[in-house]
Amino acid sequence: xxxxxxxxxxxxxxxxxxxxxxxxxxxxxxxxxxxxxxxxxxxxxxxxxxxxxxxxxxxxxxxxxxxxxxxxxxxxxxxxxxxxxxxxxxxxxxxxxxxxxxxxxxxxxxxxxxxxxxxxxxxxxxxxxxxxxxxxxxxxxxxxxxxxxxxxxxxxxxxxxxxxxxxxxxxxxxxxxxxxxxxxxxxxxxxxxxxxxxxxxxxxxxxxxxxxxxxxxxxxxxxxxxxxxxxxxxxxxxxxxxxxxxxxxxxxxxxxxxxxxxxxxxxxxxxxxxxxxxxxxxxxxxxxxxxxxxxxxxxxxxxxxxxxxxxxxxxxxxxxxxxxxxxxxxxxxxx
Amino acid sequence: xxxxxxxxxxxxxxxxxxxxxxxxxxxxxxxxxxxxxxxxxxxxxxxxxxxxxxxxxxxxxxxxxxxxxxxxxxxxxxxxxxxxxxxxxxxxxxxxxxxxxxxxxxxxxxxxxxxxxxxxxxxxxxxxxxxxxxxxxxxxxxxxxxxxxxxxxxxxxxxxxxxxxxxxxxxxxxxxxxxxxxxxxxxxxxxxxxxxxxxxxxxxxxxxxxxxxxxxxxxxxxxxxxxxxxxxxxxxxxxxxxxxxxxxxxxxxxxxxxxxxxxxxxxxxxxxxxxxxxxxx
Numbered sequence: 001x002x003x004x005x006x007x008x009x010x011x012x013x014x015x016x017x018x019x020x021x022x023x024x025x026x027x028x029x030x031x032x033x034x035x036x037x038x039x040x041x042x043x044x045x046x047x048x049x050x051x052x053x054x055x056x057x058x059x060x061x062x063x064x065x066x067x068x069x070x071x072x073x074x075x076x077x078x079x080x081x082x083x084x085x086x087x088x089x090x091x092x093x094x095x096x097x098x099x100x101x102x103x104x105x106x107x108x109x110x111x112x113x114x115x116x117x118x119x120x121x122x123x124x125x126x127x128x129x130x131x132x133x134x135x136x137x138x139x140x141x142x143x144x145x146x147x148x149x150x151x152x153x154x155x156x157x158x159x160x161x162x163x164x165x166x167x168x169x170x171x172x173x174x175x176x177x178x179x180x181x182x183x184x185x186x187x188x189x190x191x192x193x194x195x196x197x198x199x200x201x202x203x204x205x206x207x208x209x210x211x212x213x214x215x216x217x218x219x220x221x222x223x224x225x226x227x228x229x230x231x232x233x234x235x236x237x238x239x240x241x242x243x244x245x246x247x248x249x250x251x252x253x254x255x256x257x258x259x260x261x262x263x264x265x266x267x268x269x270x271x272x273x274x275x276x277x278x279x280x281x282x283x284x285x286x287x288x289x290x291x292x293x294x295x296x297x298x299x300x301x302x303x304x305x306x307x308x309x310x311x312x313x314x315x316x317x318x319x320x321x322x323x324x325x326x327x328x329x330x331x332x333x334x335x
Numbered sequence: 336x337x338x339x340x341x342x343x344x345x346x347x348x349x350x351x352x353x354x355x356x357x358x359x360x361x362x363x364x365x366x367x368x369x370x371x372x373x374x375x376x377x378x379x380x381x382x383x384x385x386x387x388x389x390x391x392x393x394x395x396x397x398x399x400x401x402x403x404x405x406x407x408x409x410x411x412x413x414x415x416x417x418x419x420x421x422x423x424x425x426x427x428x429x430x431x432x433x434x435x436x437x438x439x440x441x442x443x444x445x446x447x448x449x450x451x452x453x454x455x456x457x458x459x460x461x462x463x464x465x466x467x468x469x470x471x472x473x474x475x476x477x478x479x480x481x482x483x484x485x486x487x488x489x490x491x492x493x494x495x496x497x498x499x500x501x502x503x504x505x506x507x508x509x510x511x512x513x514x515x516x517x518x519x520x521x522x523x524x525x526x527x528x529x530x531x532x533x534x535x536x537x538x539x540x541x542x543x544x545x546x547x548x549x550x551x552x553x554x555x556x557x558x559x560x561x562x563x564x565x566x567x568x569x570x571x572x573x574x575x576x577x578x579x580x581x582x583x584x585x586x587x588x589x590x591x592x593x594x595x596x597x598x599x600x601x602x603x604x605x606x607x608x609x610x611x612x613x614x615x616x
Contacts, residue, residue, distance in 0.1 A: 055513060057512060060442055084515075085516070087515070088512070088513055088514060088515035089515035089516075094510075096506050098506055101505055101506040101507060106528055106529065115516075115524075116515075167514070168514075
């Protein structure tokens with residue numbers, strides 16, 4: 001496995017009238033070839049801004065202040081617009097949350113697909129059309145020969161998301177960034193789309209960066225998970241690490257707040273108290289401190305990443321060797 | 336433009352009878368202007384013996400102070416007035432749409448500079464600017480077209496900019512960027528087509544005001560020069576004979592009025608048709 005994308009210390013801010021809103025505050029992560037990485041976090045945690053920053057899609061008043069985005073070892077941030085344009089849609093594709101609005105309502109679906117293909121794959125009109133039809137068939141759209149000449153409003157939501165996926169994958173990208181691809185869809189369609197993405201990943205070995213707030217989705221398709229909060233990565237690890245041995249109180253809180261159905265039992269849904277930090281004046285210490293049940297004095301200082309096991313890191317003082325020692329002692333006392 | 340919108344235009348025409356009337360009137364005027372050469376008389380042929388004749392079977396609209404057939408002159412004048420209106424509108428729409436779309440799409444400093452420029456142009460009374468420019472430039476149809484066009488694009492630019500600001504936030508525009516489309520293509524393929532209805536509405540209204548401007552300029556003797564005529568210059572000419580031959584003022588005056596009114600009605604129909612929910616009355 002080789003590193004496809006490496007993000008290093010990415011910082012993105014929005015210059016508003018009230019001041020600088022630090023949406024992404026130093027995010028670093030890697031994506032390997034063929035991997036499905038999930039970024040989870042609540043609204044405003046910076047996950048979508050991170051994704052948009054990768055492709056240089058931040059528009060004023062937003063600014064990427066710092067950081068590197070290495071794609072095959074080349075920094076996307078150093079590239080000129082034309083160079084970036086050659087990569088966007090070709091090597092890195094992106095799909096969005098709302099398939100209702102991602103397609104231009106006044107242009108036929110086929111024409112939109114063909115345009116992308118012609119630009120990147122240097123196909124002629126007939127060839128691009130042929131390829132577009134194949135892609136539509138691949139994502140499970142019945143009678144693609146006819147559907148290709150229809151307008152977006154003639155497709156259902158799920159079908160449109162299939163079209164978007166077909167469009168995104170038509171140039172065989174190496175990385176697909178999916179920004180909440182299933183949020184706007186109902187649950188049955190959601191499962192279908194996730195399965196489709198998994199199938200296509202297996203068939204093409206495309207890496208996927210999946211951005212979502214739905215832990216269920218993450219558990220279904222991802223191999224690795226990044227938990228974001230307040231513009232920072234709180235915890236990162238494999239799906240097993242995160243779901244079975246969450247080490248960060250925020251992740252633990254998130255997992256507890258998933259509604260569970262138990263027979264004959266009525267439980268109150270657990271939620272994390274409080275609200276996310278104001279990124280206009282971000283806290284200097286741990287961003288989760290205000291809401292953390294384990295908060296202590298030390299949390300006013302920004303913790304470093306601790307590594308409880310290989311490939312698993314967590315931004316929390318609880319994992320420092322002192323604290324671990326204390327914990328062990330306490331457990332010893334109890335026994 | 337999709338089919339839905341055209342269907343709306345059709346139903347709107349059915350609902351608003353004035354729209355159909357306006358369309359028919361304009362149709363007649365345009366056909367008359369195109370086929371002006373079929374007029375029974377030469378518009379510029381001076382017959383001194385037939386000065387200031389009232390309307391009759393031989394001269395439908397009478398004759399003017401030089402004994403020229405007024406009907407033929409009105410036809411040719413309509414040709415000038417309508418084409419000046421049309422071409423000035425084209426100039427204004429092209430400049431206005433370009434400036435508005437670029438300003439709205441790129442935002443930031445570009446937006447600021449362009450929009451302040453628009454503000455400055457809008458704060459100069461354009462009619463006086465027109466008078467001054469006209470004094471320096473060689474009078475003629477193309478000069479008038481360019482002057483009117485270049486002084487009336489600002490409001491279109493503002494409207495287009497505002498619409499662009501909202502359209503560029505749509506996800507398909509973002510998607511187009513994500514899929515590597517160039518800015519030029521995004522503007523021409525995604526932004527301008529989505530705001531075409533707005534452009535059509537302001538273009539229609541713009542024709543009306545361009546015709547009015549041309550008439551005013553010609554009325555002041557600064558527009559179309561003799562022996563050519565436009566409705567405005569015919570009015571100017573009619574001034575001196577208002578007591579003897581009131582029909583000389585009446586015909587071009589009515590034509591200007593009806594044309595401008597029709598374009599305004601048409602603009603209204605388009606506006607309601609393109610935004611059926613917002614503007615239903």
